[in-house]
Amino acid sequence: MTDTKTLAGFDEPALSPGRRFILLTSRLWAWVFLAVMIVFFIVAVPLFGGATFLSVRNSQNILVAIVPVLLLGLGQTFVIIAAGIDLSVGWVMSLASVLSAHAIRASYNAGVPLFLAVVLGFTAGVGGASIVGLVNGLIIAKLKVPAFIVTLGTSFIVRGLSLLFSENTTVIGLPEGIRDYGNEAMFYWVRGEGGGFYFLDKPEVTGELLRAMDRILAWPVVITAVVVFFCIFLLKRTQFGRHTYAIGGNMQAALRTGIPVDRHIIKLYMLSSSTAGVAGVLSTLRFTAGSAVIGDPLLLSSIAAVIIGGVSLFGGAGSIVGTVIGALIIAVLTTGLVMLNVQAFWQFIVVGAVVIIAVLIDQSRDLILGRRGRGS
Template identity: 65%
Template sequence: MALESQTDVSTLTATQQSVRAQRHVLLTLSRVWAWVFLIALIVFFSLSVSITSEGDVNFLTLRNSQNILIAITPVLLMGLGQTFVIIAGGIDLSVGWVMGLSSVISALLARDLVARGIDPTPAIFLAFAGGIAASGMVGLINGLIIARLKVPPFIVTLGVSFIVRGVALLFSGGQTVAGLPTQLRDFGNESLLYWVGGGANQLHFLRRPEVTGEQLRALDRILGWPVVITAIVVAIAIFLLHKTQFGRHTYAIGGNKEAALRAGVPVDRHTILLYVMSAVTAGIAGLLHSARFSGGSPTAGDPLLLGSIAAVVIGGVSLFGGVGQISGTVIGALIIAVLQTGLVMLGVEAFWQFIVVGSVVILAVLIDQSRDLIIGRAES
């Protein structure tokens, strides 16, 4: 009566059991391969930077770790929403210019609200709300066209990205929006913790210590506000994707859209929400850009689009949908950033940097694919 009887462990021979154990090790290794890869990169750069540099240059420093963390924030934010979209079998090519639009809108609002006599802090909050609302609108348009009119997401988001680009350029007049309140600059460049090294060795919380000269150079900002915001968004994304019905539906749609539809998953509504989410995380990246660089730039996100998709793919999200995790995207973004920073610190010539980064991206995805083979073999 049973469909398939489970293999009885007691009847396994010793060799079968040892093969099983080997497979288990392989399986475990392949599941954490991205971490292994990242750690290997860090070890490689730590050694090679110390060996090749004259004097006391180290890769593994507090400052460098913070530089890398802040460098991944825009790429990661764009990649977070994208992770959901790609898992559900879509793609969002508009996030680059959405980031730019959000940067421009928030900068314009912050500048003009302060100019009209509103206090900088509430003005900045309103400006951020405006940037996110504008981004969300773009996501809504993407989602509506994809879900209701059944146009392929690749085409829709490509078309919308052109429109958003035009809108962002129109709003900004094609130039960086300047004249922002200094509080915004502080938010973008200050941090949760401060460490004064160089002998003083003090940790400060929230308030930047007043230091000058040599001490100023020994001042490290730990967990800059953009990093804190991004970490919060990452935590929310992990919760949503891995713990809630929303996340489960995302996987279901990516796995078999027709099945999800028949099972009563509100596929259209869900698809719309996914594109809104994707635009909103890109929009947050735009706000942080305005803050860090104290200017609203329409072109802020365009150069980052491909990097963000690369991070998602390196992290193990399948472009065919249905597979992937948030932690993968985080590691993917880290791998690219560690690589870029490490190569500059090694003094590798710029043209070679392109070649190395491209090769590692392909290598990472190749390893990920062979991982699927290993899992497939080990589980069968």
């Protein structure tokens, strides 16, 4: 009998030192690549872009930029680990943005206090998004239609609903106060003489001091961090996460062990749509408007973040932390290239090349583990 060792939730065959080194490299490459990129841009941006890459303001801009991509990717991580795919999350985000904007505007105009109006908008956006996930999950689990087809069809339907509910325009007329929820921060740092560090208390500054003020950990970043930690706990420390890995590893074996596969798949797609809904609501708060198209360009970036982060396209392997690293790689890469004045089409080319490299690494890892060859 072949010796095995359990690693990352799998029974893996004993490997030679060379293959074990390759396997370790495949698991750490994203971290190494992110570190190398940061060092490269720290050196290159001052030389060729005339700016400073490593600054508080730039780091916070990167964190804010990854919020929607990461939120879309979090739910997608669960779905892909379970050997599925959700192509509707981009338009679900748009629908949530529109629904939350309508709910906030209507409730505030009816005399509801601003904070409660925001809560109602959050409920409407995430609730509407979760209904889309419920429909996706029911069709995939109960009717056995491939997830690719179902979520592709749903994306068109949700796109139409987003444009219908927004009347093919941006939903405006929201109270100006909601901008604070989407743009203000937990900490403030005012540089220079007369400045200082502030916690939960935005300083009343003008002129040069206002331009010298940095917002640290904007509220959308804080909310996203809470969702990330919740997803890490859900995937790694609960039965829900163990069932997700089991279904992605071998669905028939999961059925035979008594896992309620159909019910779990429905929950997965509801989770995926819900995190997209959170992204939609946060975009409404940030821009003080509901957009019917805001999530459209983010779908591919979210999938790229998941793949770069090491989630196996064959299911059964991956982590939330990997998706966070993948989203950071995309954000750091695009931000650094912009600061180097690299044209936009080169940014797409570079990100696409990184995705292909990530898939090749994923396949090499599966070949080393013999994961795809089992049972043959």
